[in-house]
Structures are given as structure tokens and as C-alpha cells.
Amino acid sequence: MSDIEILPIDPLDAELVGAWITMQNAVIAHDTPGDAPYAVAHQRLRLALHPSAVDVERYVARIDGKVVGATELVLFLADNQHLIGFELEVHPDHRRQGIGTRLLEFVERRAAETGRDTLLTGVVDSVEDGPKMDHAGQAFAGARGYASVDNEIHRRNDLFAVDDDDLAKLYVDAWDKAAGYELIQWVNHAPDDLAEGIAAMRARMYTDPPMGEELDIRPAVYDVARVRDEERVCAERGELQLAAAVREVATGEIAGLTDILVFPGQEEHAGQNDTIVDPAHRGKRLGTILKIANQRLLRAYRPKLRYVHTWNAEVNTHMIAINEAIGYRRFCRDIEVQKKLS
Numbered sequence: 189m190s191d192i193e194i195l196p197i198d199p200l201d202a203e204l205v206g207a208w209i210t211m212q213n214a215v216i217a218h219d220t221p222g223d224a225p226y227a228v229a230h231q232r233l234r235l236a237l238h239p240s241a242v243d244v245e246r247y248v249a250r251i252d253g254k255v256v257g258a259t260e261l262v263l264f265l266a267d268n269q270h271l272i273g274f275e276l277e278v279h280p281d282h283r284r285q286g287i288g289t290r291l292l293e294f295v296e297r298r299a300a301e302t303g304r305d306t307l308l309t310g311v312v313d314s315v316e317d318g319p320k321m322d323h324a325g326q327a328f329a330g331a332r333g334y335a336s337v338d339n340e341i342h343r344r345n346d347l348f349a350v351d352d353d354d355l356a357k358l359y360v361d362a363w364d365k366a367a368g369y370e371l372i373q374w375v376n377h378a379p380d381d382l383a384e385g386i387a388a389m390r391a392r393m394y395t396d397p398p399m400g401e402e403l404d405i406r407p408a409v410y411d412v413a414r415v416r417d418e419e420r421v422c423a424e425r426g427e428l429q430l431a432a433a434v435r436e437v438a439t440g441e442i443a444g445l446t447d448i449l450v451f452p453g454q455e456e457h458a459g460q461n462d463t464i465v466d467p468a469h470r471g472k473r474l475g476t477i478l479k480i481a482n483q484r485l486l487r488a489y490r491p492k493l494r495y496v497h498t499w500n501a502e503v504n505t506h507m508i509a510i511n512e513a514i515g516y517r518r519f520c521r522d523i524e525v526q527k528k529l530s
């Protein structure tokens with residue numbers, strides 16, 4: 189095989205960036221059919237802008253000038269400084285030639301150079317009731333010393349198939365159990381009096397959802413400045429962040445939060461981001477209220493957008509019950525794989 193070169197992606201190299209995105213979408217079409225492709229506009233913007241709580245490095249692997257693979261590394265700065273989260277892919281026409289291995293060696297070298305000892309990534313698994321996925325990632329990760337540490341089910345909601353009357357009934361029933369709370373919704377910039385509560389909720393997302401014992405994700409450091417920084421980056425990348433919170437009227441306390449992200453250039457798929465209800469306020473259907481209200485906000489903003497994607501730990505029965513009730517169905521399993529560098 190000719191020499192492999194691994195080089196950082198220069199966001200201003202339009203041709204290289206175009207080849208990178210084309211390669212990534214060939215991987216999605218081959219490995220996870222039905223998943224959202226990368227929108228070119230969004231990928232170009234993501235190269236230029238990211239939240240200041242992380243560093244992001246992206247590299248392509250080229251052979252004879254052709255992009256055949258790539259990797260993206262997220263280095264946490266505000267917390268989890270032991271960790272690198274990464275993605276790595278090789279074009280379907282160039283597999284089993286050692287390119288993945290070369291990229292992975294490069295990632296592990298960057299981990300050592302940046303003083304990090306934990307590497308975390310995801311590989312796909314098919315579910316009985318979903319499309320047939322390619323399982324090369326599992327074999328590759330296993331062969332390279334990565335252990336499975338957590339499982340999440342990726343669900344997809346086909347909004348065109350959702351029965352609005354069913355949803356309306358669920359919503360009314362939920363409010364019967366949620367007396368004393370109010371709903372607040374916004375797009376991109378949260379009201380000032382909610383920002384502190386939102387920071388606390390975002391931090392909880394690192395510790396509250398059920399996760400595998402070996403998965404080495406540590407508590408987050410979140411404050412209002414981080415919330416505002418993330419909102420700014422979303423807005424500058426042209427992302428639409430549709431959000432909802434519930435607040436206890438008597439205390440003014442934020443009891444729950446959810447948000448959906450719509451990416452520029454992507455008018456068919458959106459992504460569910462965080463959903464969380466504070467433990468002191470659980471069991472009052474606040475999760476159902478949040479999810480339905482936000483799904484409706486999405487329908488109002490993007491009536492022609494068809495799919496929303498979400499990920500839940502297989503054991504997260506409460507969240508899954510809500511998601512199934514509002515139309516989400518199983519798509520595939522994402523297995524988190526981790527390696528500790530000694």
C-alpha cells in the first residue's frame with residue numbers, strides 16, 4: 189500500500205473539507221443506513237467554532253492525495269481532563285488495509301502527548317427491529333483493546349407518523365399531575381433568570397443518567413458563563429436550539445430542562461440533546477410535558493422536518509417510556525467502548 193499521511197484539517201481548505209464530508213457520508217450510508225447524513229454547511233461551521241470548554245482536533249488520512257479516513261478528537265478542558273472522546277472512520281472501499289489502525293495509533297499518541305489516559309468512542313450494533321448495521325467497528329475496537337463500558341439505544345421519531353390527538357391527550361393528562369409548575373420555552377438564548385438553574389441541570393447530565401460502572405466520565409463543571417458560551421456557539425454555527433424548562437411556581441426553582449438541536453443545511457433530521465428532571469421533582473410527568481411541548485415547538489418551527497434522534501441508556505426505563513409514548517422507535521444500539529492507557 190502507498191504511504192498514509194495524516195494531516196490536520198484546515199477549515200479554509202475548501203476542497204479538503206469537501207472530500208472529508210463526502211467520505212464521512214459514504215461511511216454513514218454504508219454503516220448506519222437511515223441515520224442523518226452530515227450537512228455540509230454544518231460541518232464547515234463546526235470546523236471553525238466550538239465551545240470554549242473543549243478543544244477539538246480533526247485529521248484526515250490520505251493515500252495518494254485521496255481522503256480515505258478521518259478522526260475527530262474532543263479534549264475536555266473545563267472538566268474530565270483525563271479524557272479524549274473521539275470518532276474515527278475509514279471509507280468502506282479502503283477497509284482492512286490497516287488505515288483504521290494507523291489513525292487509532294495517532295489518536296492514542298495525541299492522548300499521551302496531551303496527558304490524557306482515557307479514550308472513549310462509540311461503535312454501532314443492530315437491533316432486531318431496526319435496519320441492519322455494519323458491525324466492523326465492534327470487531328475493530330475489540331481487536332484494538334477497547335472494552336464495552338456502556339450501551340445506549342438510539343431511537344428515532346418519525347414526526348410524520350405521530351398522532352397529534354394521542355399527544356394532546358398525553359399532554360393534558362400530564363398537566364393533571366403537575367399542578368404548581370409552569371412551562372417556559374425559548375430559542376437559542378435562555379431567559380436570564382433561568383441561566384443558573386440551567387447550568388445546574390447541564391451538570392447533572394454528567395452524573396444522573398444511568399451509565400456503566402466502568403465508564404469513566406467525571407462530574408462536570410458548569411456555570412452561567414459556560415451556558416452562555418454554548419448558546420453563543422450554537423447561534424454562530426447557525427444551529428437552532430429549541431428549549432423548554434419547567435419551573436416550580438412557589439419556589440422559582442427549575443425542575444426540568446430539555447432541548448432539541450436543528451442544524452444548518454439539515455432539514456430532515458434533528459437531534460434531541462439533554463433532557464433532565466431534578467430528582468426532587470420526579471414522578472410528576474414533567475418529563476412528558478417537556479418532551480411534548482418541545483416536540484410541538486419543533487413542529488411549529490420546522491413543519492417539514494421529519495426525524496428526531498435520541499439516545500438513552502438501555503436501563504433508563506422512565507425516559508424510554510416517555511420517548512416511546514411520544515413516538516420514538518428503536519433504530520440501533522450504540523456501544524460505548526473505552527481504553528485506559530497505562
Ligand SMILES: CC(C)(COP(=O)(O)OP(=O)(O)OC[C@H]1O[C@@H](n2cnc3c(N)ncnc32)[C@H](O)[C@@H]1OP(=O)(O)O)[C@@H](O)C(=O)NCCC(=O)NCCS
Pocket residue numbers: 215219275276277278279282283284285286287288289290309310311312323324325326327328329331
Ligand atoms: C472500524 C473501522 C474504522 C476499521 O477501519 P479499517 O481501516 O478497516 O481497520 P484495520 O484495517 O486497521 O483493521 C484492524 C483490525 O480490526 C479488526 N477488524 C476491522 N474490521 C473488521 C471486520 N469488518 N470484521 C472483523 N474484524 C475487523 C481486525 O482484527 C483487523 O485486523 P486484520 O484485518 O488484520 O484482521 C472502519 O470499519 C469504520 O470506519 N467503521 C465505521 C466507523 C466505526 O465503527 N469506527 C470505530 C470507532 S472505534
